[in-house]
Amino acid sequence: MTDIRTDAPGRTHDAIPGAVTASPAATTTEAARPRRAARVNGSAIVMGLYLLFLMLPIYWLLNMSLKTNSEILSTFSLWPQNLTLANYETILTDASWYMGYVNSIIYVTLNTVISITVALPAAYAFSRYSFMGDKHLFFWLLTNRMAPPAVFALPFFQLYSSVGLFDTHIAVALAHTLFNVPLAVWILEGFMRGVPREIDETAYIDGYSFPRFFVRIFMPLIASGIGVAAFFCFMFSWVELLLSRTLTSVEAKPIAATMTRTVSASGLDWGVLAAAGVLTIVPGALVIYFVRNYIAKGFALGRV
Amino acid sequence: MNKTINQKAWFLVLPVLVLVAFSAVIPLMTVVNYSVQDTFGGNQFFWAGLEWFDELLHSERMWDALGRQLAFSAIILAIEVPLGIFVALNMPKKGFWASLCLVLMSLPLLIPWNVVGTIWQIFGRVDIGLLGHTLDKLGISYNYTQDFLAAWATVIVMDVWHWTSLVALLAYAGLQSIPDAYYQAAKIDQASRWKVFRYIELPKMQGVLMIAILLRFMDSFMIYTEPFVVTGGGPGNATTFLSIDLVKMALGQFDLGPAAAFSLMYFLVILLISWVFYTVMTNLDKRDGL
Numbered sequence: 067m068t069d070i071r072t073d074a075p076g077r078t079h080d081a082i083p084g085a086v087t088a089s090p091a092a093t094t095t096e097a098a099r100p101r102r103a104a105r106v107n108g109s110a111i112v113m114g115l116y117l118l119f120l121m122l123p124i125y126w127l128l129n130m131s132l133k134t135n136s137e138i139l140s141t142f143s144l145w146p147q148n149l150t151l152a153n154y155e156t157i158l159t160d161a162s163w164y165m166g167y168v169n170s171i172i173y174v175t176l177n178t179v180i181s182i183t184v185a186l187p188a189a190y191a192f193s194r195y196s197f198m199g200d201k202h203l204f205f206w207l208l209t210n211r212m213a214p215p216a217v218f219a220l221p222f223f224q225l226y227s228s229v230g231l232f233d234t235h236i237a238v239a240l241a242h243t244l245f246n247v248p249l250a251v252w253i254l255e256g257f258m259r260g261v262p263r264e265i266d267e268t269a270y271i272d273g274y275s276f277p278r279f280f281v282r283i284f285m286p287l288i289a290s291g292i293g294v295a296a297f298f299c300f301m302f303s304w305v306e307l308l309l310s311r312t313l314t315s316v317e318a319k320p321i322a323a324t325m326t327r328t329v330s331a332s333g334l335d336w337g338v339l340a341a342a343g344v345l346t347i348v349p350g351a352l353v354i355y356f357v358r359n360y361i362a363k364g365f366a367l368g369r370v
Numbered sequence: 371m372n373k374t375i376n377q378k379a380w381f382l383v384l385p386v387l388v389l390v391a392f393s394a395v396i397p398l399m400t401v402v403n404y405s406v407q408d409t410f411g412g413n414q415f416f417w418a419g420l421e422w423f424d425e426l427l428h429s430e431r432m433w434d435a436l437g438r439q440l441a442f443s444a445i446i447l448a449i450e451v452p453l454g455i456f457v458a459l460n461m462p463k464k465g466f467w468a469s470l471c472l473v474l475m476s477l478p479l480l481i482p483w484n485v486v487g488t489i490w491q492i493f494g495r496v497d498i499g500l501l502g503h504t505l506d507k508l509g510i511s512y513n514y515t516q517d518f519l520a521a522w523a524t525v526i527v528m529d530v531w532h533w534t535s536l537v538a539l540l541a542y543a544g545l546q547s548i549p550d551a552y553y554q555a556a557k558i559d560q561a562s563r564w565k566v567f568r569y570i571e572l573p574k575m576q577g578v579l580m581i582a583i584l585l586r587f588m589d590s591f592m593i594y595t596e597p598f599v600v601t602g603g604g605p606g607n608a609t610t611f612l613s614i615d616l617v618k619m620a621l622g623q624f625d626l627g628p629a630a631a632f633s634l635m636y637f638l639v640i641l642l643i644s645w646v647f648y649t650v651m652t653n654l655d656k657r658d659g660l
Binding site for chain 1: 633
């Protein structure tokens, strides 16, 4: 993290094009050059400060996770004096801890698969056809993205208890479809709009049936859109706590809930708490890495 | 775009309908059901009509929570939207550094919300947190569990930390879609930096900014986990936002009737405001011929 700050001014000359002018270098006049360099450095400083602001709290968590509890409480230091991995060892060897991660990953994956599977045909219908009540239906779907989980916590608890799904992975996965399916439909619809209709028509003329056309031709065309939608389903399911905590007790307890409960029960074990926190960041970071070039477009729901 | 009329498209939407009906309509009906009944324990329910709604409209607790919630959403939107645009304008356009910025900026978005709370809880503590410790050393009294202002400042800074990147990424996506020709034309006209922003960049970002504001408004209005972990709604009721109050009522005190009435009002407020945003957004889409 410190690297970014220290070599920021040095790298800007060659790596970062002007913040404002996207014009080719050839058109830049001699007179404009010094001004432009100054502005570029300004951008680098802004970005450096902003990233520093983003990374400091995360660094602090990492720092704490590598200290022993006695060191955390007795001395105040910017980096661990006695580097220890004991906190991570506690988590990775204790089933009640690491099963939390496994549970989370299971329901997040289930949710992503379910959401994308049902959202694909619906998004296609919204992007290609107009039918009775389509606009109202679309807005109604969006309203579910706006529904506060707090409103649904109790009814969900009763619904899933009554059908015997309480404390299962599928219950959490289904509950999270509440906000993920509308979002997936919204994103996919945005990406599908970008595919020209002529492709559909050509495929039908060539004798493709709808399912075959959809899977063989259409899905590869919007592969990046599917990836982005999956990423967002993963993300919102992974970060959610209120519903997943309400719907589970032991068997499917997510890591986020494990953190709150174990810590409050056994006093404040800052080191382990921090280590658990760091480990929850890892899957997200991995997934970001794979979709890094599409993140911005995905956040814009495919509408840029 | 001119779409073909095809009523059979309903079949394609059917799976979504079934799923959402299961996970949204049934629970919502349960809420409606509770909101008009009273219970005296056990499983006995009595018709209460609109009593709960009436009570709710006259309860100071609800209005206070709503006021705090609106203030919170307004403050974070007022900070995050300009800051996000500013960051986006300063982001590198392509290459390794652009990717690095994208990855690092997305990182806070992927952290489970209670971990976000934990991070700031630790970060702000005077004894072990960098922020709290530094402020303390500078002679600023700072204690987010005791002091009203400190609690609000912590919750707001935390939200800015957590979500500004979302606005920045959206604005960045909008900026990326502006063709070079626009800038060249502006250059020929010798437009000032401000004018380039005002007449080229801002209008082109309009669509994505509406999405950003819509998403940020909805999520900030539903915020629960982060302030709950950091302040627990305190000191007193200072940071008890709508969701925190609702969960207290429904799962803590098990006051089903009032909690259900509360839920419905809460949902309606969000729907109303979101509907306005959505209408504006689709009109923008139409105007741009998307």
